Amino acid sequence: DIQMTQSPSTLSASVGDRVTITCRASQSISSWLAWYQQKPGKAPKLLIYKASSLESGVPSRFSGSGSGTEFTLTISSLQPDDFATYYCQQYNSYPVTFGGGAKVEIK
């Protein structure tokens, strides 16, 4: 199975900050990576697919980059609605696997 490792697991930031979350795959997954945002008690919401493609309706302050084994999710200017947990997911091969999550907290 492909292991997905996210860092940091928790991040404290302020509104307006630039935030970067890293996701590393245990083997190359090309660009077959998605990012999700999850708020407490809610289902995950798709933000980014194919490593850098922004899902329709997602604010442009979210961006994704990377290929192979290293990927990043960047929030250019953190907004109050962005405090949540973020997960990466690889879909290069079965079984589909997720990273452990990165919680963005208010500083």
Place this chain on the structure above:
Amino acid sequence: QVQLVQSGAEVKKPGSSVKVSCKASGGTFSSYAISWVRQAPGQGLEWMGGIIPVFGSINYAQKFQGRVTITADKSTGTAYMELSRLRSEDTAVYYCARDPHEGLSWFDPWGQGTLVTVSS
């Protein structure tokens, strides 16, 4: 705009089985795949398996092989996930999610989740 609506919360005894449903409203999922993902309290996301209804093909995560059965009824646009031999560690929110391609893709949209509590 397809929405996935799941069945309600369940409380089960250890050793029993649970069957969760996921109905596509506002469209159909027969051209796409449906996966099941679970999330234990305070934990991350774990893929259990998925089905491509139009082909009837199914993939399961090895961890759940032999305990999980995923099916789909194309006529009603409903997918099902049945988990047997329940134990306390199976207490989790179970989500269905649509894979917009025929397997191995991202997930969008997701159902609202079904809390399954396993307790004696």
